[in-house]
Amino acid sequence: MNVQFKKGVLELCVLVVLCRRDYYGYELVHTISENIDIAEGTIYPLLRRLTKEGYFTTYLRESGEGPSRKYYQITDKGQTYKEQLLTEWNHFVSSVGNLIREEATA
Amino acid sequence: MNKEQFLSQLRRSLSGIPEEEKKEILYDYEEHFSSGLENGQEEEEIARSLGNPRVLGKSYRIESLLDEQRGGHRASNILRAVFASLSLGFFNVIITIPLFAGLFGVLAGLWAGAVSLAVSGVAVLVGLMLQPLFPAFIGLGGLSIPFLIFAGIGISALGLLSVIGMWKLSQLFFRMTARYVQFNLRIIKKQEVRA
Numbered sequence: 001m002n003v004q005f006k007k008g009v010l011e012l013c014v015l016v017v018l019c020r021r022d023y024y025g026y027e028l029v030h031t032i033s034e035n036i037d038i039a040e041g042t043i044y045p046l047l048r049r050l051t052k053e054g055y056f057t058t059y060l061r062e063s064g065e066g067p068s069r070k071y072y073q074i075t076d077k078g079q080t081y082k083e084q085l086l087t088e089w090n091h092f093v094s095s096v097g098n099l100i101r102e103e104a105t106a
Numbered sequence: 107m108n109k110e111q112f113l114s115q116l117r118r119s120l121s122g123i124p125e126e127e128k129k130e131i132l133y134d135y136e137e138h139f140s141s142g143l144e145n146g147q148e149e150e151e152i153a154r155s156l157g158n159p160r161v162l163g164k165s166y167r168i169e170s171l172l173d174e175q176r177g178g179h180r181a182s183n184i185l186r187a188v189f190a191s192l193s194l195g196f197f198n199v200i201i202t203i204p205l206f207a208g209l210f211g212v213l214a215g216l217w218a219g220a221v222s223l224a225v226s227g228v229a230v231l232v233g234l235m236l237q238p239l240f241p242a243f244i245g246l247g248g249l250s251i252p253f254l255i256f257a258g259i260g261i262s263a264l265g266l267l268s269v270i271g272m273w274k275l276s277q278l279f280f281r282m283t284a285r286y287v288q289f290n291l292r293i294i295k296k297q298e299v300r301a
Contacts, residue, residue: 025134026141039157044134045165052173065144067137 006038007046012089014046015074015082018056024069047072055081109139112153119163123170131166194290206283213272213279220272224265230258 013032017023023031025047029040050056055078060068074082107115113132120128135156142152156162234254237244246254 024137024141026138026145029138033155039155039161040138041135041156041159041162042165044131044138045162045169048131048134048166049169063141063144065140067133067140069137069141070134 006036007042009089010036010038010043010046011050012082012085014043014050015055015078015085018072018074019079019082022071022073024061024071026069028072050078054078107153108149109136109153112139112156112159116159116163119160120166122167127170190293194293198290202286209279213276216268216275217272220265220268222265223268224262227258227260227262227265230254230261234258 010032013036014028017028017031025044028047029043032038032043033040047056051058051072054075056072056074058070058072060070062068113135116135117128117132120131123131138156139149139152143149233244234251237246249257
């Protein structure tokens, strides 16, 4: 899959996953990379940007060993943004689906 | 690549990003490594699945540049610029201006010396030419005329050389001053540009 395309989709994936519950970086990265093949490191710049734009807030929580974990929590603004992206995504997918079906029946 | 190598490559490719932000970015990856190790992954394996640290660094740098353009002059930046120019101003008042004034004084003194040398040389020659007309006012002081002619020429030449030398020296002085002022301006501007 095209890299730019993946990056756009990745944003939606991060938003969707964080709608379920709060995740810390490693956990979130793994949840996503289990489904999508991408360089895992690219999720952190994305998280940072979306946090800066106010879609997520972060908080630290102690873990057993090692440094405390930074958890990401979606904000109301993030929820709205996710809904908007999801609508766009569904529209896009159905349009592509229609096109493919038309080609197949033509 | 192990954790240390990955982090140092990333740190290097984050150049230009403010220090505090750099720390935050690196913290995310350190946390990722330690979580991975807790999960029984090897450092090399974690680094490999994270991807190329230089590419990651680039995406942070681009993001940081975009931020600068979006954010424009945030209050904290302007405050920082003001602080920078104030502390620079303090340094200038205490050290640079006295130094500048001192050097300027030395330069002015040397100029006066060079000019008076040249003028006195010329005066000797002019005096020699006028002496036959005003013998009552101009005495030769018991010195021979050829000696006075050569002395006059010599002193004039020496004075002229000094003036030329001073000219060069002054140019250097003003060039350095201009460069110092530019250096000051650059520091202030740099503070303003930072995100």
